[in-house]
Amino acid sequence: MLKQVGKAEIRVDGPAKVTGRASYPQDLYMAGMLYGKTLRSSKPHAEITIDTTEAEGLKGVIKILTFKDVPHNHYGVLFKDHEVFCSKKVRSIGDPIAFVIATSEKIAHMAIEKIKIDYRELPGVFDAIEAMQSDAPKIHDKGNLIYHYKLRRGNVESAFDRAAAVAENTYRTSMVDHAFLQPEAGLAYLEGSQVVVCVATQYPHFDRQEISEALALPLDRIKVINPAVGGAFGGREDITLQIHLALAAILIGRPVKAVYSREESFAAHSKRHPMVMTYKTAADAEGKLIAMEASIVGDTGAYASWAINVIRKAGVHATGPYVIPNVKVDSYVVYTNNPFAGAMRGFGATQVPIAHEQQMDILAEKLRLDPIEFRLKNCFKPGDRTATGQLLHHSVPLVECIDKVSEWMNQNTGADGGAIE
Numbered sequence: 220m221l222k223q224v225g226k227a228e229i230r231v232d233g234p235a236k237v238t239g240r241a242s243y244p245q246d247l248y249m250a251g252m253l254y255g256k257t258l259r260s261s262k263p264h265a266e267i268t269i270d271t272t273e274a275e276g277l278k279g280v281i282k283i284l285t286f287k288d289v290p291h292n293h294y295g296v297l298f299k300d301h302e303v304f305c306s307k308k309v310r311s312i313g314d315p316i317a318f319v320i321a322t323s324e325k326i327a328h329m330a331i332e333k334i335k336i337d338y339r340e341l342p343g344v345f346d347a348i349e350a351m352q353s354d355a356p357k358i359h360d361k362g363n364l365i366y367h368y369k370l371r372r373g374n375v376e377s378a379f380d381r382a383a384a385v386a387e388n389t390y391r392t393s394m395v396d397h398a399f400l401q402p403e404a405g406l407a408y409l410e411g412s413q414v415v416v417c418v419a420t421q422y423p424h425f426d427r428q429e430i431s432e433a434l435a436l437p438l439d440r441i442k443v444i445n446p447a448v449g450g451a452f453g454g455r456e457d458i459t460l461q462i463h464l465a466l467a468a469i470l471i472g473r474p475v476k477a478v479y480s481r482e483e484s485f486a487a488h489s490k491r492h493p494m495v496m497t498y499k500t501a502a503d504a505e506g507k508l509i510a511m512e513a514s515i516v517g518d519t520g521a522y523a524s525w526a527i528n529v530i531r532k533a534g535v536h537a538t539g540p541y542v543i544p545n546v547k548v549d550s551y552v553v554y555t556n557n558p559f560a561g562a563m564r565g566f567g568a569t570q571v572p573i574a575h576e577q578q579m580d581i582l583a584e585k586l587r588l589d590p591i592e593f594r595l596k597n598c599f600k601p602g603d604r605t606a607t608g609q610l611l612h613h614s615v616p617l618v619e620c621i622d623k624v625s626e627w628m629n630q631n632t633g634a635d636g637g638a639i640e
Contacts, residue, residue, distance in 0.1 A: 232447065241447040244419050245404035245478045252406070252474035253281055255467055256327035257460070258317040258334050259486055260309035263556040264343040264356065267309055267336055269316060274333040279326035281471060283334070284318040288466060290435035294458055296425065296561075298523045300359060303433050303462050308341070310358050311521035311556055313486030318463045320475055343556040347518035348495060350553040358521055358554035365519065365552045366527045368534040372606050373545030378510035382501035386581040390498065390574040394518075395491035397563060401449020402484035407464035408474035413440050414465050419448040421455045433462045434469070441465070453562030457524055459487045489524050489561030492517040492552070494533065496574040500543075502582045508597045511578075513537045515550035515571070517560070524561030526552040532567030538606045539575035540617050541597045546606040591625050 235241040260267075271283045286292045286306035293299040305314050317334055321327040342356040349355055350363045357363060379385065405418035414436070420426050423443040431438050448455070460477050467475040479487060494517050501510040515533050519526035534550035563569075583593035598617045604610050 236447065243401055243404070243447045243449055244406060244417055245401070247406040247417055247446065247476065249406065249408060249474040249476075252408075252476050253320050253322060253467075253471065254324045254327050255460075255463060255475050255477035256319045256321070256324070256331050257315050257463060257477070257483070257487075258319065258331050258336075259483070260305065260312055260314040260316060260336075262309060262338045262340055263312050263345070264341040264358070265309055265338040266307060266341065267305060267316065267338055270335040270337075271317060273335065274319065274330040277326065277330050277333060279322040280330045281320045281322065282467075283330065284320070284463065284466060284470070285316070288470065289433060289462075291433050294429045294433050294462060295522065296457060296524055297527060299432075300522050301458075303466075309338075311558055313558060314521070315463070315487075318467065320467050320471060324478075345555055345557055347493070347516045347553050347555055350518075350555045351516065351551065356556075358556060363554040365523055365554065366530055368531045368548070368550045370534050370537070370546060370548035370606060372547075372608075373510075375510045375512050375545045375547045378545040379499070379501050379512075381503070382509060383504040384582050384585040385499065385501045386578045386585070387499040388497075388574075388577070388581070390496045390577065392494050392496075392570045392573055394493045394557070394560065395563065396485055397450070397452045397454035397488070397490075399450025399452060399454060402479040402481055403455075403459045403487060404476075404478040405460050405464050406474060406476040407468035409468055409472060410442070413442050414469050415442045415444060416461055416465050417444045417446055418461055418464070419451070419455060420445055420461070421448075421451050421453070425456075426458060426461050429458050430462055430465045434466060452564045453566070454488045456562045457489050486558070489559055489563070490520070491563040492519060492526070492529055492560040492567065492570065494518070494570045496571065498574045498578050500575070500578040500582060502586060504586070506583075506586050506588050506593055506596050508541055508543045508582075510545040511538055511543045511575075512547045513549070513574070515548070517550065517552040517567075518555050518557060519552050519561075520555055520557040520559035522559035523554075524559055525566070526560070529560075529562070529567035533571050535607055536568040537571050537575065539572060539579075540599045541575070541579075541594075542599060542603050543597075543606060548606075591621060595621055
């Protein structure tokens with residue numbers, strides 16, 4: 220048992236990556252393969268009409284795929300709210316509208332320029348708070364509010380009435396791109412009755428399911444191969460070019476490859492959810508936290524992706540690593556016409572520390588307490604319960620961590636408060 224623990228082991232994929240022998244999707248090549256390029260929306264919210272006639276007449280263009288070519292024109296990890304190719308309207312800049320298949324990348328690019336899109340622009344909404352209003356433009360027919368998570372513990376109103384110090388502020392975090400080193404790329408081809416899709420992904424089994432549903436194919440006719448992955452961090456949990464490539468290979472009967480530019484990568488994949496977080500936090504005269512109330516609104520952009528999981532996680536972690544006996548949290552996630560947001564490292568737990576840690580500093584200052592001592596007085600220890608009721612038995616090292624950081628700071632700070640060179 221545990222033969223590898225405590226030993227220096229060489230990663231299985233390590234030598235190939237450091238020597239450059241590893242094969243990433245853009246490295247793949249097959250004889251006779253064609254090249255694909257996606258036409259994406261240049262408008263954030265508009266009804267559209269597509270005319271591919273001129274582009275189809277270009278020498279070297281094999282076929283141009285649109286929504287008419289997709290058996291079931293939808294996909295999505297939780298809700299099927301994406302369209303493989305937009306049919307009647309676009310909901311965000313970067314939405315896929317058509318996929319050109321050509322004999323070269325150059326011709327595919329030329330064909331993209333010749334596709335005519337008639338945009339009839341619609342009112343858009345780009346602020347998550349505004350998107351919650353009843354008169355806001357609707358991104359999807361069922362409305363903009365996707366999910367509301369509630370957390371209740373104790374009586375916050377009574378606790379605020381007896382507080383010695385209260386901090387009340389609104390904090391905002393921005394949209395963030397994963398910016399992984401390897402932009403999206405892939406190759407699809409036929410292998411007997413199977414379509415094979417080679418693409419860097421975090422969920423080959425989910426990709427297979429999504430391809431199956433969109434193309435109305437049984438799972439045993441779809442194979443997803445995951446070459447070397449040049450970074451992901453959550454950004455490869457949603458489909459980008461997988462269905463496009465699979466459909467192209469099936470309809471044409473030849474291998475089809477696509478490689479995104481960095482610009483297209485930014486437009487195609489999900490982002491970290493921007494959040495607006497309004498916090499009210501209270502402590503008593505001894506410096507013990509007694510109450511916290513928070514409203515968190517997450518902007519998932521035009522499509523849901525993992526929005527429910529992300530905003531629930533934000534609500535669960537809204538109190539931070541602190542014992543607070545009275546808690547009220549409401550976290551919401553809404554559609555807007557912004558680029559869509561999804562999974563990214565931390566999954567909703569990354570945004571809320573921006574709020575709860577500044578609240579700790581403000582309360583410590585109001586009570587004239589050292590911010591480190593204030594945190595030590597309130598942070599989780601073995602035997603404590605979280606606001607959701609979880610009893611913490613083990614792996615609660617925060618006191619030790621804070622002590623170590625504080626010790627280092629004291630040893631490496633000069634008398635004037637500056638760092639020692």
